[in-house]
Amino acid sequence: MANNLVVVVTGSNRGVGKGIVELLAKQKLERPLTIYATSRSGENANIKASSPNEIRYQKLDTKDSASIQSFFNIALKEQTALDVLINNAAVSNDYRETPDYAAETVQTNYGGTRDMCKAFLAQPNLKPGSRIVNVTSGYNLLKTYGQDIQNRFRAVTEISDLDAMADDYLKVVKLGQEAQQEAGWGSGARSYKVSKALNNAVTILLAKQHPEVLINSCCPGWTDTAMGNQAQGGTPPKTPQEGARVPVRLAIGDLGPKGDEDGALGHDTEKISGHFFENVNIMAPGWGKAKLWLDL
Template identity: 65%
Template sequence: MMNTLVIVVTGTNRGVGKGIVQLLARQQLEQPLTIYATSRSGADTGIQASSTNVIKYGKLDITDQTSIQSFLQSVLKEHSAIDVLINNAAVSNDYRETPEYAEETIRNNYGGTKNMCELFLPNMSRKPWSRIVNVVSGYNQLSKYGLEIQEKFRAVKTISDIDALGESYLGAAKQGQDAQKAGGWGSGARSYKVSKALILAMTMLLAKQNPEIMINCCCPGWVDTAMGHQAKGTPPKTPEEGARIPVRLAVGDLGVNGDEDGGLGKESERISGKFFENDSIISTEWGKSKLWLET
């Protein structure tokens, strides 16, 4: 167990999170994997791991710092540090958007991911393969926001700046659709997209602040999950296909040599602060990197 790669994944009871655990579990890399599959229920989803890997299930509520601390301490009793953190847990209330549900989405998705990063970062290993992966959305081009909001995203220098952007959105949403649109946040149900944009901004900031860890984010595409079915039509990708980019960012080659097959288990270029996605949300490829703040 001393030579194992310790990976924590959130939101693994279903969907892309479960797909991430499935894809990781069957890898037979030079270094064995200890995969902590976490969710609020801590449910054992019955995934079979290869002979070299181990899956451990745990209860974890990313919105509750006490829950995170308790889980973190349980891991640190067995391992000196965490090597890879995959922040996948999220909710979408687009189908029932109200100011109250918008706040729930921001607090869960952005607030919960922020909690995980802040509490885990001091306990991450500083080895060459140490990584954080934040699962976000491709529907977050800055061009979708007003010019003033775009500039505020580009000007972010602290977590407090990102918090302020989230509060600005929630304040506008509470005043109604006209105020939300006039404030540069767009019209319609926007809380899920805004929550992911906040995570994108946080990813870029944390990558600058923690150069010894590779911190990136990615969009899994349009996946056959409960969340994927909130959009019109039939999601074409399986959860494991949606897991390919997050798994690449966790244990693969992040350079161009990993674009074709993920380069899982291979030595990687040190790439951080990037957003990875495919050219199409229905593509089953392993993703390509780009700078989100330039879009």
């Protein structure tokens, strides 16, 4: 299809990722959507798409650079360019945190997102106005880190600065809780939060480095998924399709205030990039509002 908008979703076999594909697939927009619903298995989830939208199921393990390369090779043989990337795939090992699980969390969530962004931005026919959506979390305010770590987040100018922060964090986790706290990373299991803070920071950095692309991050809110049910304090109030609203708005909606009420999917957008979108609280089912993570 010549005029189709090509959207890639990672970790789409269950949870918020599946909700994102379902919400995208039922849209009836001027431009038909071609949705790459990717997952580690590549399984066909039989999600219904409104014609002429189509869903293509592909294998993609975001922690494996060969798998990322193979996915882009396949997709770019089928399409001239990929228009939107939604980095949704993630793990949380907070309930069983050890140095090894912390490394798995940071490598999957931060490393996978970083590598997918790099591959997307390196496309030979990358179009101005393409978008990246990094699904992060509202539970990782910058002010929860010590002053030194906050300063490092503010001073980032290269991806290697963030890689060095990830390495330093994982070194300190091996030394134990006291060292982790003294270094300013906070107390208790922090790898999930740190990985998402790194993703908010990589969003801001890449938005500066690629002004022609709209790159934002967001929190889906507290959603009824395997990960959402790890949290204490009751049942997550949002369905996966409600959790999908903010990411889908950032993918195909209006990024300016016009999109705050209902996403304004398929409409022209203000060129907002490097922002973090969330609702008034994690229970609210809305379409999100832009904030600056470095101010939070």
